[in-house]
Amino acid sequence: MAETDVESIPEPAEHQPGTARSEPRRKTISNSYVHRLQRRHFLLFDVLPIFGTVAAVAFLAVHPFGVTELVLLLAMWIVTGLGISVGYHRLFTHRSFKAAPSVAAVLAVCGSMAGQGGLVSWVALHRRHHECSDREGDPHSPNLAGSGLKGRLRGLMHSHFLWMRRHEYPNVVHYAPDLLKNRSLVRVARLYYYWIVLGLLIPTVIGGLVYQSWTGAVSCLFWGGLVRIFVLEHIVWAINSFLHMFGTRPYRSREQSGNGGIFALITFGEAWHNNHHAFPESPSFGLDWYRLDPGYWLVKVLEISGLVWDLKVPSKDRRESKRISDKSSPTAGAAA
Numbered sequence: 630m631a632e633t634d635v636e637s638i639p640e641p642a643e644h645q646p647g648t649a650r651s652e653p654r655r656k657t658i659s660n661s662y663v664h665r666l667q668r669r670h671f672l673l674f675d676v677l678p679i680f681g682t683v684a685a686v687a688f689l690a691v692h693p694f695g696v697t698e699l700v701l702l703l704a705m706w707i708v709t710g711l712g713i714s715v716g717y718h719r720l721f722t723h724r725s726f727k728a729a730p731s732v733a734a735v736l737a738v739c740g741s742m743a744g745q746g747g748l749v750s751w752v753a754l755h756r757r758h759h760e761c762s763d764r765e766g767d768p769h770s771p772n773l774a775g776s777g778l779k780g781r782l783r784g785l786m787h788s789h790f791l792w793m794r795r796h797e798y799p800n801v802v803h804y805a806p807d808l809l810k811n812r813s814l815v816r817v818a819r820l821y822y823y824w825i826v827l828g829l830l831i832p833t834v835i836g837g838l839v840y841q842s843w844t845g846a847v848s849c850l851f852w853g854g855l856v857r858i859f860v861l862e863h864i865v866w867a868i869n870s871f872l873h874m875f876g877t878r879p880y881r882s883r884e885q886s887g888n889g890g891i892f893a894l895i896t897f898g899e900a901w902h903n904n905h906h907a908f909p910e911s912p913s914f915g916l917d918w919y920r921l922d923p924g925y926w927l928v929k930v931l932e933i934s935g936l937v938w939d940l941k942v943p944s945k946d947r948r949e950s951k952r953i954s955d956k957s958s959p960t961a962g963a964a965a
Contacts, residue, residue, distance in 0.1 A: 656757070656804075657766075657797035664795050671793045674744040674825070678862065681855025688851055692844040701832040701853030702860075705742075709828060710861050712739025714897040714924040721748060721808060722755045725912035726928060728937045730813055737817045742828030744858050745865065748818040753804035759909060762873075762884035768796045769869045772885055781874065789863075789870035829854040864896055872902040880907035880951045890920060898922030907951050908943045916948065 716736025719725045728736070737748050745751065754768060761767040769792045774784035801809060808814055817824075829850060836849020876887020886906040893900045893915065901914040901922065908916070915922035931937040 654803050655800055658800055659797045663798045667793065667795055667798070670746070674858065675790070675793055675862065678744075678855045678859035681851060682859045685848075685851035685856050688848060692840075692848040694848075694852070697836060697839045697845070698849055698852040701835060701849050702857050705828065705832055705853045705857045706861055708739050709743040709857070710864070710897050711924060711927055712736055712741070713743050713745060713861070713865060714899055715927050716740040717745075717748065717751050718755065718899070719912050719924060719928065721814075722752045723909050724807075725910050725941050726932075726937050727939045728931070732931060732936045734813060734817055737814060738824050738827075741817070741821050741824035743861055744825050744828070745862065747821040748814065749801050749805050749808050750798075752808055753799040753801045756804045757799040758869075759906070762886070762906065764884075766797075768792055768799075770884075771870050771874045785870050785874065788873065789866045828858075832857075864892075865899070867892075868896060868899050868902055872900065876903065878903045879953060880904060880948070881953055882906040882951075893921040894923065898924040908948070910941045911943050912940050913942050916943070 716733070717740040720728055720733065720736060740751075741748060746754070758767055758769065763770045763772050765773070767773070769788040771781070771784035771788035774780045774787055808818075832853025833846050833850040836853070837843070837846030839845060840848075872887050872889050873885055874887075876889045878887055880903055882903060884906055886903045888903045889896075889900040891900075898914045898921065899905070901916070901920060904916050905911070905914045912928045913922060913925040915925060928937060928940065932940060
C-alpha cells in the first residue's frame with residue numbers, strides 16, 4: 630500500500646481543539662488538498678521508481694551490475710520489507726504483539742524508507758481496508774469493478790496501482806488514535822520524507838566508497854534505492870490485488886482473500902493472506918511452523934531477545950473453528 634504523509638493533512642475542523650463537534654466524526658476525508666498530496670506521492674514514490682528501474686538498466690552500459698549492487702539491493706529490500714511487514718503491518722496496524730520503544734522506532738524508520746506512505750496514514754488506510762474489505766469503502770479491492778474479463782482486469786489495475794492516484798483519505802483521528810497518542814512514534818512519522826532520503830543515501834554512499842567513483846555511487850543509488858523501491862512496492866501491491874482475486878482459502882473470512890504460499894518467502898510471509906484476514910490479530914501469518922513466514926521469524930527472534938512480547942497467536946481450537954472443511958471447499962487442501 631502507499632499513501633501520503635498524515636502530517637500534511639489538516640484535521641477536520643470539528644475535531645480541532647476549541648471547536649465544538651456539530652456532527653459525527655467522518656471516517657474519510659476527500660478534498661482538493663488531499664488529492665494534490667496523493668498525486669504528488671504517487672508521482673514521486675510510485676511512478677518515479679519505474680523510470681528509475683529503466684534508468685538502472687540503461688546505466689549498465691556505463692557501469693556493470695556487480696556484487697555490491699546485488700548485496701545492496703537484497704539488503705535494503707529485506708530491511709525495508711521487514712519494516713513494512715513486521716512494523717507497519719503486524720505491530721502498528723494490528724497490534725499483534727508489543728514491542729520496546731526502541732524496536733518500534735527502528736521498525737517505523739525501516740518501514741518509512743520503503744516509500745509506501747507515512748506510518749500513521751498507512752495504518753489508518755489498512756485498518757479501513759480490513760473494515761470494508763472487498764466491499765464499498767475498501768480503497769483497493771479488485772472485486773468492485775464489474776464482472777467478466779474486462780471488469781476483472783479493471784479491478785486488478787485499480788487495486789494494484791491506480792487507486793493510489795486519488796481516493797478517500799481515512800480519517801486518522803478515527804482509525805489510528807492509538808498512534809496519534811504515541812508522541813515518540815509521531816515524531817518518527819513526521820520525518821517520513823527524511824527517512825526515504827536516508828534509504829536512498831545509504832546505498833549511494835556505500836557504492837561511492839566501494840567503487841571510489843561517481844558511476845559506482847549512481848549505480849548503487851539505482852539498484853539499492855529506486856529498483857529496490859520498485860521491486861518491494863509491486864510485491865506488496867500484489868497482495869492487495871491478486872490475492873484478493875486468486876489463491877486458496879483454508880479459513881472462513883468475510884472477504885475474498887486467498888493464500889499464495891508459493892510467494893511466501895519473497896513477501897516476508899504476507900502471501901498467507903487468507904490466514905491473515907481470518908486471524909488479523911496474529912503475528913504469524915503462516916500459522917504452522919512449516920509455512921514460510923520470514924516476518925514471523927523476526928518477531929520470534931525479537932521475542933527470544935526480550936524486545937517484544939505478548940504475541941497473540943490463535944489457539945489450535947480457534948483455528949479449527951474457522952477452518953473450511955475439505956468437503957465444502959476443494960481448494961482448502963494442504964497446499965493452502
